[in-house]
Amino acid sequence: MAVYAARRAAWAVMLCLVVSLFTFVIFYVVPRGQSTQRTRGTLTDVQRAQQFSGPVAVQYAKWLNGVVHGSLGHSYVSRRPVSTIVREALPVTLALSVGGAVLWLLIALPLGVLSALRPRSLLDRTANAVVLVGISIHPLWLGLFLAYVFGYRLHLLPFTGYCDMFSPVGRCGGPTQWFTHLLMPWFTFALVFAALYVRMIRATVAETLQEDYVGFARAKGMSEWALLRRHVLPNAFIPVVPMVAMDISRFALPTALFVETAFGLPGLGQTLRNALLRNDLPVIVGVVVVTVVVIAIVNFLGEVAQALVDPRVKLRPEPAPA
Numbered sequence: 001m002a003v004y005a006a007r008r009a010a011w012a013v014m015l016c017l018v019v020s021l022f023t024f025v026i027f028y029v030v031p032r033g034q035s036t037q038r039t040r041g042t043l044t045d046v047q048r049a050q051q052f053s054g055p056v057a058v059q060y061a062k063w064l065n066g067v068v069h070g071s072l073g074h075s076y077v078s079r080r081p082v083s084t085i086v087r088e089a090l091p092v093t094l095a096l097s098v099g100g101a102v103l104w105l106l107i108a109l110p111l112g113v114l115s116a117l118r119p120r121s122l123l124d125r126t127a128n129a130v131v132l133v134g135i136s137i138h139p140l141w142l143g144l145f146l147a148y149v150f151g152y153r154l155h156l157l158p159f160t161g162y163c164d165m166f167s168p169v170g171r172c173g174g175p176t177q178w179f180t181h182l183l184m185p186w187f188t189f190a191l192v193f194a195a196l197y198v199r200m201i202r203a204t205v206a207e208t209l210q211e212d213y214v215g216f217a218r219a220k221g222m223s224e225w226a227l228l229r230r231h232v233l234p235n236a237f238i239p240v241v242p243m244v245a246m247d248i249s250r251f252a253l254p255t256a257l258f259v260e261t262a263f264g265l266p267g268l269g270q271t272l273r274n275a276l277l278r279n280d281l282p283v284i285v286g287v288v289v290v291t292v293v294v295i296a297i298v299n300f301l302g303e304v305a306q307a308l309v310d311p312r313v314k315l316r317p318e319p320a321p322a
Contacts, residue, residue: 008303012296019292020067024060027285067289073282075275082286085271090290092162092267093256099182100189101248105240107194112201113233116209127198134195139255143188143262150184157184160264185263189255193247200243204236211235234309241309245302 066072072082115124151159163177171177208214209232217227257269264270268287275283 004307005304008300012300016292016296017064020064020289021060023285023288023292024063025056027281028059028063029056072286072289075283076280077278077283082282085283086268086286086290089266089268089271089287090294092260092265093269094294095178095182096185096189096256096259096265096267097248099186100193101244103186104190104192104194104197105244107190108197108201111194112198113205113228115198115202116205117228119206124202127202131195131198134191137191138258139188139192140258140262142191143185143259146184146188147263157181159184162265162267185259185265188259188262192255197240197243201236201240204239205232208232208236238306238309242302242306245298245305248298 070083072086074081075085078085111123111127111130115121115127118124147159150156158177158181161172161181163172163174163181165173165175165178167173172181214227214231217231218224222230254269256267257273259265260267260270261273268291271283272287274280275287
């Protein structure tokens, strides 16, 4: 297991290096020769981007050394360190993504399993309708709708802003305020993914119920609950582990961009949106680099978790044929 984890960690580091190289070339090397002038200020974006000298390899080495030591430059707009801006926004996006993932699994797991156990029932048809609605609705529209109905009209939950759990600012802070301010964003984030997971879990459970070992266990007199707990669910949920890791890493930031915009959350998505509107290059690069690192870490944890729950995963490379 340690060898497998080390091998996957090496691939994660390699991914970060490759993507960081492309990021550096796209944002700092390619703009040279362009003549785009900022509407405010006296310096052009290209002049500001040309902060490295020498061959591209030397420039990349200097930039990468700064990134490794936590230096991502300073914002063109606020002059604040980009590392500070990202460090303040990252916990908000992580809380939104992780909480949304927990909520979408709490919704999708029982609906998917019950739909597979009772195909073509009222529950199955209702779940299919929920899936269709969840796939069709845009997260920004859903967030604005929930904020208007449950926040502005009914006053049941806060519909804008963010309260820190550990560092209260005035009356806004602490676990209760943190939870209530994130409840509607979590539900918005979760509904987008829960719709897909209901269908996937229903399909995997229904397929597992048709396996020979399930029929053999049922012929031996095993109860349906024991059969479901010991044979069906452990095998049906194996594909869910890597899929959750991939969806959190691949779709968290694009979805968070819309959800954070709808509820006014100061996360990475909102930070990236503001940086794009202001053409704040260091902040854009900082968000991209941090996102790539988070994606690599989450994918690595997902692969290790899959290796732990799935005995079919090869923990050692097969010997080369003679």
